[in-house]
Amino acid sequence: MKRSGFGLLQAILVIVLISGIMTIAMKYATVNVKQTKDIYLKESAELFMGSAVEMGLLAISGFDRNSTNTCLKEVSIVSPDKRFLADINITKYYLLAGSADCARCGSLCEPIDTEESQGMVMMRVVVETNSTHPKNRGRKIKLTRRTLQRP
Secondary structure, eight states, X not given: OOOOSOOHHHHHHHHHHHHXXXXXXXXXXXXHHHHHHHHHHHHHHHHHHHHHHHHHHHHHHHOOHHHHSSOOOEEEEEOTTSSEEEEEEEEEEEEXXXXXXXXXXXXXXXXXXXXXXXXXXXXXXXXXXXXXXXXXXXXXXXXXXXXXXXX
C-alpha cells in the first residue's frame, strides 16, 4: 500500500529552497537599509551646510574690522550634536576701491567700482562628518560648496 504525501527528501528540498529565498531577501533588505542611512546622512550634511553658510555670514557681520585692523579669513563650526564639522574659508571680499575696509582686508579684497556689489563675499564651505561621533560609524561624507553671498 502506497501513501501519498511528502517524503523526507522532498521536505528537506522545500526547506532549503525557502531558506535560500529568505537569505537573498535579507541581503537586499540590508543593502536597502545601508543606502537609506547614507542618504539620510548626506541630506543632514547638506542641511548643515546651509546653516553653516548662514552662521559664517553672521560671523562676518559681527567681526569688528576696526579693532583688529584685518578681515575675517576663516570660520570653523561644529554642529550641535557634533556629527558634522564645517570649515569656511573666505577667499574674497568685494569692496569699493579705495575704501578703508578694502585697505584692512589686504589681499582678500577685490576692489570693485559698483555700489550694488559692495560687501559681497566669496566663500568656500567644506562640511564633513566627524569621524569620532558614534553615529557616523566609518561613514565619511565630505561636501564642498563655493558661494557668493552678501552678509
